[in-house]
Amino acid sequence: MLYRVVRVAIALAAGGGGFYATQLVLAVWQQNWGTSPLPGLKLTLLGLVTLMAAFIGYVLSGRLIDFVTQSTRWLEGRLQRLPAQDIVSGSLGLIFGLIIANLLGASFFHLPFVGPYIPMAGSLFLGYLGWSLGTKRKDEVWGLFNLIPRLGGRERDRIKVEGGKEGGRSGAKILDTSVIIDGRIADILKSGFLEGTMIIPSFVLEELRHIADSSDLLKRNRGRRGLDILNKIRKEMGVSVKVLEVDFDDLSEVDSKLVRLAQKLGAPILTNDFNLNKVAELQGVRVLNINELANAVKPVVLPGEEMTVQVIKDGKEIGQGVAYLDDGTMIVVENGRRYIGQTIAVVVTSVLQTAAGRMIFARPKGPERKAGSNHQTLERGEYQCLS
Incomplete structure (x- = not known):
């Protein structure tokens, strides 16, 4: 009609x-x-x-x-x-x-x-x-709003840290539940590479408490570990920690609340959650991912370098052995199966960088290497080890 x-x-x-x-x-x-x-x-x-x-x-x-x-x-x-x-x-x-x-x-x-x-x-x-x-220039446009003082409203809508400075300008950072449970944040703070106030929202503490009270043993241990890490940060790290009594009743998920809080404060989120990282970036929130930091500080290994490793198990390819560095990087040793349980010197032949991390391929140093081994066998082993 x-x-x-x-x-x-x-x-x-x-x-x-x-x-x-x-x-x-x-x-x-x-x-x-x-x-x-x-x-x-x-x-x-x-x-x-x-x-x-x-x-x-x-x-x-x-x-x-x-x-x-x-x-x-x-x-x-x-x-x-x-x-x-x-x-x-x-x-x-x-x-x-x-x-x-x-x-x-x-x-x-x-x-x-x-x-x-x-x-x-x-x-x-x-x-x-x-x-x-x-x-x-949306970031600069939104930055102008931080210069305008908010009139009225409740105290939680005028969040201040470190002597009245706004979160974004004071170097404050918001801690996610996953990064607290992970525990590496304590060592990073101890090293002094992160400055400013560490903000812990009340809804993150509430989630930690629920995890610590879970009937599942693994979840309960993870929750209690997170609470222990928080106490360690507050008492031993010498870092300013602020528990922020703030909540957003219109949101149910903790990740959504973290993004909303980061937008209000103009502060980055510290996390190791891949999904939260992507969602926050889509909404213009800066994210500090400690997994990316860990990958960035791993030492660079070049073909031809020598290292000492302990072969601990078989590889996917026949005759291969597998070892690990202290940071968890996998080393595939050609013809290393015979050395399982031994510590040997190896020579790096190639390095493979993937989205999940890095893999190093090596061969035993000296006369232990078989004369008949070739690079094609190693290439097949590279792809089978990734599967």
């Missing part, structure tokens, strides 16, 4: 346009030539043009409606995929661009011929430029 009503409305608009255009043409004809058609002929001409324009408008209205509908759906889909920060910052840029275009366009409006078109062109150009700059 609505579809037909819209088509009829478009047909009426087209008919009205045809009627007005015909009157305009007849008026110009009379002004230039001094004659006009007979009244009957004039009415007939007006009626025919109006009916033809309405008919053409009705015929083309279906395609016009489909085009507008598809364009609207495409635009809606694009906007849904855009992060909220991009939409807000882009809209602000668009508004400022249109304001500048309006102010500049008023100065050129009275110019002959091109005056009325300059504001239109300026609005299109400066509006697009404002949207583009707003989305590309």
